[in-house]
Amino acid sequence: MTGIKLCGLTRLCDMEAANELKPEYIGFVFAAKSRRYVTPEQAAGLRQALDPAILAVGVFVNEDPERVAELLNEGIIDLAQLHGNETETYIKRLRQLTKKPLIQAFSVDSAQAVMQAQESTADYILLDSGRGGTGTVFDWDFLKQIKRPYFFAGGLDIGNVAEAVERFHPYAVDVSSGIETDGVKDREKMRQFVTIVRSGRRETR
Numbered sequence: 001m002t003g004i005k006l007c008g009l010t011r012l013c014d015m016e017a018a019n020e021l022k023p024e025y026i027g028f029v030f031a032a033k034s035r036r037y038v039t040p041e042q043a044a045g046l047r048q049a050l051d052p053a054i055l056a057v058g059v060f061v062n063e064d065p066e067r068v069a070e071l072l073n074e075g076i077i078d079l080a081q082l083h084g085n086e087t088e089t090y091i092k093r094l095r096q097l098t099k100k101p102l103i104q105a106f107s108v109d110s111a112q113a114v115m116q117a118q119e120s121t122a123d124y125i126l127l128d129s130g131r132g133g134t135g136t137v138f139d140w141d142f143l144k145q146i147k148r149p150y151f152f153a154g155g156l157d158i159g160n161v162a163e164a165v166e167r168f169h170p171y172a173v174d175v176s177s178g179i180e181t182d183g184v185k186d187r188e189k190m191r192q193f194v195t196i197v198r199s200g201r202r203e204t205r
């Protein structure tokens, strides 16, 4: 069954929605330039309100590995998502600092990018359209090449996620912009997104 990651959650009410919907993962964005940025202190508070069965992913862009490891080892997050230009050397360094799992994000703009993603030594790969959290869809035809399980991201929403799951059977789908209205998470869109993925089809009502 395809897993679900609801990314860019920032508020206590988002935790309540997640607890009700039970995605496998939620994401906190620690990239300072993001409008979804949360401080480690905010994330720690939100994490306390989160059902412990749901894994919390920290999203980082070229962050100091020491800082990433600190959040993992303190238990504020369960996995780190590397969403910048992190290299294999960076991953090796992070492995020395923590045993927690890593997700490496790749921007899918060519078949070559997909091949490069497959070679990653991270525990998981995430295929996205670019910088992250932009709501932009990439050319899904590039996914025909891939032979490794992946998080499928980039512009997914309640209108296209059923097709994404049906055609590609990803390890998990990842959404942020598609479950927002006017820049904040929308509980009803979150609910619809989760229902569609779980049932494998679009809601009729």
Ligand SMILES: O=C(O)c1ccccc1NCC(=O)[C@H](O)[C@H](O)COP(=O)(O)O
Pocket: 007, 008, 029, 031, 034, 035, 036, 059, 060, 061, 083, 128, 131, 132, 133, 134, 135, 136, 153, 154, 155, 156, 174, 175, 176, 177, 178
């Ligand atoms: O959300 C952000 O602002 C962000 C900033 C920098 C790096 C990553 C970021 N978000 C990651 C995600 O939200 C998801 O992993 C993914 O990109 C899906 O986003 P969307 O296309 O908006 O559904």
